[in-house]
Amino acid sequence: MHTVTTNYALSGWRGEFVDATTEQAYRKHSEAESARSLRRALLVWAALVVLFGLIDYPVLGHGYDFQLLFGWRLATAFVLLLLYWQLRRNPSLVSDGYAVTAAEVFGSVLFFMLYFLRHDMVSWVIGVVAIALLALFMFVPNRVHLSLMAATFLSGGMMVCVAARGLGIDKVIGLGFILALPTAVGFFTALRWQLAQRRQYVLLMRVVSSNRELQDEIKRREALEAELKRQATTDPLTGLFNxxxxxxxxxxxxxxxxxxxxxxxxxxxxxxxxxxxxxxxxxxxxxxxxxxxxxxxxxxxxxxxxxxxxxxxxxxxxxxxxxxxxxxxxxxxxxxxxxxxxxxxxxxxxxxxxxxxxxxxxxxxxxxxxxxxxxxxxxxxxxxxxxxxxxxx
Structure with a gap:
C-alpha cells in the first residue's frame, strides 16, 4: 500500500506525478487526446496570426514595416503548422512539452514587434498579450511549469519593450502587475485542471488494477476448481479415471x-x-x-x-x-x-x-x-x- 501511495503522489506546483515512471505512464495514456487538442489549438492560432495581419495593411501600407511584420506572421504560422504536421507523425511531442514551449516563445516575438511597429494600438497589444497569457495555460495543452516559463518570457519581454521606450520604471512595474494577474489565474487554473486529470487517472488505474486482480482471482479459482475436479475424478498416480x-x-x-x-x-x-x-x-x-x-x-x-x-x-x-x-x-x-x-x-x-x-x-x-x-x-x-x-x- 505504501508503494502505491508513493507512485501516485502529486507535485503541488508542477501538477505532475512525483514518480517519473507513473508520470510517463499518464502522459502515454493521455497522449492521443492531448495531441488532438493541441493540433486544433495550433490551427486556430496560425489562422488568427495570419488573419490579424490584414488589419496591419491599412495602417502601415506596403512599406518595410508591414513586410517585416507580415513576414514574421507568416514565419510564426509556418512554425505552428510545422509543429501541427510533426504531431500527426509523432504525438509524443506533446508529452514532453518542449516543442510546444519553443513554439510559444517563438510566437511571443510577434507581440514585441507589434508593440514597436503599431504605435497606434499599444494599449490594444497589451490587452491581447493579457488574453494570450490566459490562452497559453487554458487553450494550448502543455505542462504547467513549461507554460509558466513561456508566460514569463512573454510578460518579461513586454516589460523590456516598455522600458526600452523610456516610459519609466513605474510604467514597467504597473505593466508587470497587470500581466501577473492573467498569468496567475491561468497558472492556477491549469494547475488545478492537471491535478484533477491525474487524480482521475489514479482512480482509473485503481479500477483497472482491481479488475485485473479480480480477473486473476477468477482464473485462480477456476484453476483450483478444475484441479479439485481432476483430483475428485482421477487416480493421483496414473491420472486415469478413478x-x-x-x-x-x-x-x-x-x-x-x-x-x-x-x-x-x-x-x-x-x-x-x-x-x-x-x-x-x-x-x-x-x-x-x-x-x-x-x-x-x-x-x-x-x-x-x-x-x-x-x-x-x-x-x-x-x-x-x-x-x-x-x-x-x-x-x-x-x-x-x-x-x-x-x-x-x-x-x-x-x-x-x-x-x-x-x-x-x-x-x-x-x-x-x-x-x-x-x-x-x-x-x-x-x-x-x-x-x-x-x-x-
Whole structure:
C-alpha cells in the first residue's frame, strides 16, 4: 500500500506525478487526446496570426514595416503548422512539452514587434498579450511549469519593450502587475485542471488494477476448481479415471448405447507379475510401470473410450460403440504394443505384459459390478492359460 501511495503522489506546483515512471505512464495514456487538442489549438492560432495581419495593411501600407511584420506572421504560422504536421507523425511531442514551449516563445516575438511597429494600438497589444497569457495555460495543452516559463518570457519581454521606450520604471512595474494577474489565474487554473486529470487517472488505474486482480482471482479459482475436479475424478498416480468417475461414465455410455442400439464392451486388464517388479526393483519402479502403462493406454485408445484404474495393477477399459470381435482385435494390438515397449528404470528396461479379460455389456447389466464379474472370469482364465493374452467371456 505504501508503494502505491508513493507512485501516485502529486507535485503541488508542477501538477505532475512525483514518480517519473507513473508520470510517463499518464502522459502515454493521455497522449492521443492531448495531441488532438493541441493540433486544433495550433490551427486556430496560425489562422488568427495570419488573419490579424490584414488589419496591419491599412495602417502601415506596403512599406518595410508591414513586410517585416507580415513576414514574421507568416514565419510564426509556418512554425505552428510545422509543429501541427510533426504531431500527426509523432504525438509524443506533446508529452514532453518542449516543442510546444519553443513554439510559444517563438510566437511571443510577434507581440514585441507589434508593440514597436503599431504605435497606434499599444494599449490594444497589451490587452491581447493579457488574453494570450490566459490562452497559453487554458487553450494550448502543455505542462504547467513549461507554460509558466513561456508566460514569463512573454510578460518579461513586454516589460523590456516598455522600458526600452523610456516610459519609466513605474510604467514597467504597473505593466508587470497587470500581466501577473492573467498569468496567475491561468497558472492556477491549469494547475488545478492537471491535478484533477491525474487524480482521475489514479482512480482509473485503481479500477483497472482491481479488475485485473479480480480477473486473476477468477482464473485462480477456476484453476483450483478444475484441479479439485481432476483430483475428485482421477487416480493421483496414473491420472486415469478413478472408480467413481468411470462408474458414472459407464452408466452414461451404457444408456446411450442401449438407446441407439449400439454394442459396448468392457475389459479388465491386469499387469503380469507386477508383484515381482515391486519386490525386485522397489515400489518406485512399480509406480513408473503403472504411469507408463497409463500413458500408453491413454494414447492408444480413442478419446471416446474410458480408461480407469481398477486398483493395484488392474485397469478398466470401457469401449463404447464396439462389438466383442472388434474389441478383441483392439486389445490384442494394445497388448502387443505394450509388450514391445519396456519401461526404463534405473538404467534397465523392464518388460511389461498384461492379461485382458473382455466381455460384452448386456442390456440387463444395470450396474457395473455384474459386467466386471464376467470380465474377471475371463481374466483369470487368461492368467491360468499363461498370461499375456486376451480372453473373452
Amino acid at each position: 472408480r467413481r468417475q468411470y462408474e458414472m461414465l459407464f452408466q452414461r455410455e451404457r444408456e446411450r448405447c442401449v438407446r441407439l442400439g449400439q454394442e459396448m464392451t468392457l475389459c479388465v486388464m491386469d499387469l503380469d507379475h507386477f508383484k515381482r517388479v515391486n519386490d525386485q526393483y522397489g515400489h518406485d519402479a512399480g509406480d513408473a510401470v503403472l504411469k507408463h502403462v497409463a500413458q500408453h493406454l491413454s494414447c492408444a485408445l480413442r478419446h471416446s473410450d474410458i480408461v480407469g484404474r481398477f486398483g493395484g495393477e488392474e485397469f478398466i477399459l470401457i469401449l463404447p460403440d464396439t462389438g466383442l470381435e472388434q474389441a478383441v482385435a483392439v486389445l490384442n494390438r494394445l497388448r502387443e504394443e505394450l509388450a514391445q515397449t519396456p519401461v526404463p528404470v534405473r538404467g534397465q528396461l523392464l518388460p511389461v505384459s498384461a492379461t485382458f479379460g473382455v466381455t460384452m455389456v448386456q442390456p440387463s447389466d444395470t450396474d457395473l459390478e455384474a459386467t466386471i464379474r464376467r470380465a474377471d472370469v475371463a481374466l483369470y482364465e487368461g492368467k491360468g492359460a499363461g498370461r499375456n493374452r486376451v480372453m473373452t467371456a
